Amino acid sequence: MGETGLRKRREDEKSIQSQEPKTTSLQKELGLISGISIIVGTIIGSGIFISPKSVLSNTEAVGPCLIIWAACGVLSTLGALCYAELGTMITKSGGEYPYLMEAYGPIPAYLFSWASLFVMKPSSFAIICLSFSEYVCSPFYPGCKPPEIVVKCLAAAAILFIATVNSLSVRLGSYVQNIFTTAKLVIVAIIVITGLVLLAQGNTKNFENSFEGTQLSVGAISLAFYNGLWAYDGWNQLNYITEELQNPYRNLPLAIVIGIPLVMACYILMNVSYFTVMTTTELLQSPAVAVTFGDRVLYPASWVVPLFVAFSTIGAANGTCLTSSRLIYVAGREGHMLKVLSYISVKRLTPAPAIIFYGVIATIYIIPGDINSLVNYFSFASWLFYGLTFLGLIVMRFTKKDLERPIKPITMHLQMLMEVVPPEEEPE
Incomplete structure (x- = not known):
């Protein structure tokens, strides 16, 4: 082959490489601040606005209620640290799916994908839209609970709106x-700052004898944890983008130990704010806790609270639709579901069939269900697979001894967290 032919071949190879899609290699563009923002923004959604009443109804007193909120935060942090080890040991996207695949084989991973598509993701979407609907309806029905048919119709309309936006x-x-x-950060700041100001002014009556009359059972504590852990759900979302984190050996665990305790502090302070202005009986009777809080302390600007809570919940629903519909799209592409769900709109460049499918399943959950039953349903399914993933981490310590483990939560210390360079330099 002459020099001219060799030059032409090289040019052809460069042309082929330039035409390759850029998505074949994920870029490490997310730093520590982005990781913390993803954790905080994903966790804080509708949970803190609907779960306080459910947690209190099972704990019956202020003291145990606050302890449950703190314990749920600690448990979520420990779980996220286990996921940090998994994420740096198995550097694949997809959350629990590749971890279950490595630990147990294809069957549990396949079951997880179907449970996510038909139980966990749609029920989460339905819960968020129902809570959005309740907060929007509450100002129009002062002193009483909004009609169920109105709440469900508005929730279905919210699903339709979000699905349409993401399809377009x-x-x-x-x-x-x-x-x-x-808007989500604004409403959290309003509630926390207002509550701390009132607490500093001496409104501590509802915190006296915080454990009086407490009669807890195993079932009540379990249900309280279910509802509290629902509010913290989202702590594992950073594992879906491990490949896009800069220096994941440092930033993944550091984002976790900063982000989740920050959310835990916000949640505890928001509950303290609620108890500063409401007794336990008043909180349990409130159709929408944050709305009642706003009516008590922000009048005549109390309309700000339901407005921003609605923004917060609809934002969480939008984010859930954005990510979960991609999971359905991938399942269709991999042959786990109908092939049509892997189609992309040529004009809009969105996975419209997957988004529509996701919206239809979530709407079905709205029809017979209420928020509390859906939360219990969602939490059981989610933590069943979380537990299997944690167990898989232990199993792989014996079956996958050859895998490198740059991060070990049990032995992790400050030097590893602050280390700028990973134990082994990644090839460029």
């Missing part, structure tokens, strides 16, 4: 997410 444009869906995330 990925960029439009991301814009909606950014706006509502800002």
